[in-house]
Amino acid sequence: MFATAVIVFRETLEAALIVSIVLAATRGVAGRRRWVGGGVAAGIAGALVIAALTEAIAGALQGIGQELFNAAILIAAVVMLAWHHLWMAAHGRKLASRLRRLSDSVREGGATLAALSFAVTLAVLREGAETVLFIQSVATSEPLRNVLAGLALGVTGGAALGALLYLGLVHVPVRHFFRVTGWMIVALAAGLAAQAARFLEQANVLPPIVPELWDTSPILSEASLPGQLLHVLVGYTPAPSGLQFMCYVATIATLIIAARWRSTMTGGRPRPAQAT
């Protein structure tokens, strides 16, 4: 039961942390709970469908269907997070000032909520499909009661860590709040972009450029809890390839430059120096 719980926890963690960051990043936007909740529900439904189609997907496109599918999902999620980040560059100041005055929510956030809700769906779908397959697999050898208990324990554990992250984030002082969530969204997007790159290497679609830039697994294993947390939050990978590293840096640079440009166009970026 505990072995099951540990694996389910690992799979749930990534999705749970992404949901927490998205919930925090949309603080002050009207209707966010509905959108994020809808995203999670759609993701779970999608996971069941994808798990049932695993064989068809894995066998498609001369055996690289699974890699291309994963890469496509990850890239779509990166685009959604980027969309939100640029929206915040234009609207962040307004959100921050309303949050400070504890006044009503911003109503024009519909588009960015849809984008983030979709990103949540993709995260839940990808991790969820693996969980469904794993559960099906253990259910053939273990009593169902133990399997379900392990599943419940693992999901609860993952969700609890997600909740902890959210509670931590909402305690960040309001004047720094959107800067912090903004950085988290950027780091998240960069990590997902690096994961997408890895799937394209694995499928032999793109070259690794340099197969292993460094190896920090003796210092911090990705299988450890801190390693896993860092993997989700900032894309930590002990032995990244040159391609992964380039995609990571390029995503961060693009988002910073684009957000800066957008905020000078609209004058909407929250600046800590001006906030009191």
Next chain:
Amino acid sequence: MRAFLALCCFAVAGAAFADEPTFEIAIRDHRFVPNEITVPAGQKVKLIVKNEDATPEEFESKRLNREKVIPGRSQATIYIGPLRPGEYPFVGEFNESTATGKIVVK
């Protein structure tokens, strides 16, 4: 920078003249057979993993930076490398207590 460009050319050339050495590993009763293979260094390698069990397995290696779900009674192709000499452990994530192995690069 020049070294980096040279590496790029090398990598692209490696992808273009694709006739990689191929190695096969089977998954049987939630174990890898063989659970250790030796592959050449500095060369891209094609790994074929045949899952002979009825249940799915996830081939995963943090060091190799690879993960792939392999449905029951099917096979998967995974490209790795070119790698430096050393040992690269991998596991079957769904049965981590028994499904372990390593790739030795020489």
